[in-house]
Amino acid sequence: MDFGTLPPEINSARMYHGPGPGSMLAAAAAWDELAGQLYEAAADYHAMTSGLVDGWQGAAATAMGLAATPYLAWLNATAASAQHAARQARAAADAFQSAFAATVPPQLIMANRALRASLVTANFWGQNHPAIAAAEADYEKMWVQDAAAMYAYADASAAASAMQQFESPPAAGPAQTSDADDDVISAGAQVISTLPRTLRALSSASSTRFGKALLSMSSPLSKLSSRRLGFAKHASVPIAVAIAGAAKAVRTNRASVVAGVGRGMSIGVLSVPRAWFPAPPVGSFETEFQSAAIAIGRRLSGRPGRSAT
Template identity: 50%
Template sequence: MANFALLPPEINSALMFTGAGPGPLLEAAVAWDGLSFELGAAASSFSSVTSGLASQAWQGPAAAAMVAAAAPYAGWLDAAAARAAGAAGQARAVASVFEAARTAMVQPIAVAVNRSQIVSLVLSNLFGQNAPAIAAVEGSYEEMWAQDVAAMVGYHAGASAAAAQLTSWQQSLQSLLGIPENWGVGNKGSNNVGNGNTGNQNAGNGNIGSSNLGSGNTGNSNMGSGNNGNSNIGGGNHGDTNIGGGNSGTGNVGGGNSGKQNVGFGNAGTGNIGGGNKGDGNIGFGNVGPTDTAAHSNIGSGNTGSFNRGSGNTGDGNWGFGNTGNGNIGFGNTGNGNIGIGLTGNNQIGIGGLNTGSGNIGFGNSGSGNIGFFNSGNNNVGFFNSGFANTGFEISGTNNTGFQTTGGTVTGAWNTGLNTTGFGNTGGEVTGAFNAGRYTTGFFNSGEQVTGMFNSGKSSTGFFNSGHANTGWANAGAVNTGFGNSGNTNTGGFSSGNLNTGFGNVGNGPGLSSGFANTGTGTSGFFNQGNNASGFTNAGDDTSGARNAGPDASGFNNSGFGGSGFQNSSDRGSGFFNSVNNGVGFQNSGFFNTGIRNSGVGNVSSFPPDDHGHSGFFHR
């Protein structure tokens, strides 16, 4: 539909004066009035007949049942009569608004005369003598344009206001037929199918919003579960229009992406295609590029810089493998503008040594202390690495073990987060796969400090939770212990109210907590001592899961704070059985690590003297 503000007066005026006018609306108003009268008369007659029968010839239980059954029909007839009368009134209102707008419009003949004048003046303006007259006529035309637009604005506002006052017939007909407003228990809103929803037209359990298909969503029109945002397809996404799982941002396709319009997994930035890329517009795996424009992006894997084509390059505009510098074409070159293999310097053409760096073992290395092929970083073991102290291939980060990774101290692949163990993670201190949230243990989570799968909320333990600090699954509310709750601080399932213990509650329960034997406030579950906690026997505040002593934690048997997983004593980490070293432990991921910033399995570090920890397996 065209925007009337952009249309010239020739079109706006012609449309208003050549149409059917207010006649059809006035005829419709007369018809609605007639229908209203007939419906009102039918309601009165129906009520009179039923009451007469019940008070005279027809007595007893059958008569009472008949009167009770007939009452909704009489009520519906009265309601329909009122709605018909309202429709008649609004039709007259729109007709009146139309007549007022047409009166305010410029007559089409006036517009035509103006345009004819301008044509005549222009054709006879051989020496510029008509310039003042042309300006005056054009000024008059602009006033006509403004007058028509103002009239149309008033018409649009009046017609919209009249339409907004029309009431739906659906609710009264639904009541007449005995159709429930919602199908299920614990729903707030209308036309929900499922349990514990807050909103309208949801199909599933524990959603907050409207038109969601799934469970535990917060937002509108999501298809899946545990999403926080709008129009997502999948699970555990935070943002809008994502397709997949565990994405944070907008328009991502895949898993564990953080940013916008990424396709793949573990990308951080905008418009990346592949896995483990950091920056904008990279195509491939494990690239670190700029964040200003996709025109400077890398194509390949393991590149650090911009506009590189190939793998393992450090710098800008390189074509090939393992180059360090800018504008090189070939393999293992160090410098700028070289074409060839193993050249050191600038603007050279030819073939140099096997390696251009120092202390390398292999071929095509331009860094130092490398073992392998086409490494442009230092102290790497493998091939196509542009980072530092990595073991694997196509890595542009630091101190990583694996492949196609841009993070630091990472064990795995396609990760852009720090201190991470797993695959396709953009969050840091993560153990698992395709997570965009930090300090997380599990899969496809975009929330932070989460233990489980497809959670977009923070500090939750379980599955498909979009609210925070939940223990269970498919909760869109906060601090619930159970499943399918859209309210807050409930112990049980399918409640849209707050502070309830049980199932299918719409209203609010008494007290400051729900559940059993909790001593904290704002808490759900069983035997919790912390505040704003859910789950079982947690002592920390803002905690979910079971038997956690530290605050801001999820999972089971953790004594550290701000982490996730199982039986960790270090802080701000994830994983399983990670512990402190000499009283210090934080930001670990993986299994059985001790100290600080480790990923992988069985690594030990301390601070001081270590400043970054270890990746991989069983380092001391």
């Protein structure tokens, strides 16, 4: 931007209606406070490490002091950089105040323009030419004054913006980094090792439930066996009807077994939803079982087509 090409109305308006130096002064105060805190922390750490070394002799004490030295140096260097930043912020604020003082007030520029306009309006016979020329000369001086103030302000701001580079704190040692990496790897291995145990636990839980269901099914099967042995005593009862009733009892108990086991099916050691497999044809199983029971009754009664009497 070339300030010399801008009329004084623009340059003066920017200086008088801008944010002012308040933000730079606040930044300078903040940098000063930070520098004081860093210097105080460095002094405290130095006193603490010095006290330990004074009462602790040997190679370990020397190693501890050498390890703390880089951090103390970094704290002092950072505090010095913060102090420099505070000085630069104050320099920027001073540059603004100097430029503000050198800038023509907008009211004077507006008054000059109003005077020239009135002289031109009343200049019927040319009697106001000298006054108009004087007003134009004053306006050109204002133009030059504002441009010079802005150029000086730009130079001062450029010098105030030069900052010292803040250094990063000393990095952790290779041993500390290696330990951290080992912890992460160990945690990941523990997570992976728990997966097989969890799957085995799930599989064993399903087997236990299925075993309990089989135990609940042994009772109706034993009853069926006792009925078969007592067929000879109850020849007056139709054998086919008795076996059909036993089949019905098995169906009822099979339903309780399904409810006990749930809907899980097995794939290897895993338990999967029952919906993954097509349901067996229950109706055909019941029909075949009843047909077989009737055939057994006919053979035991010795009278085909009729029940024993």
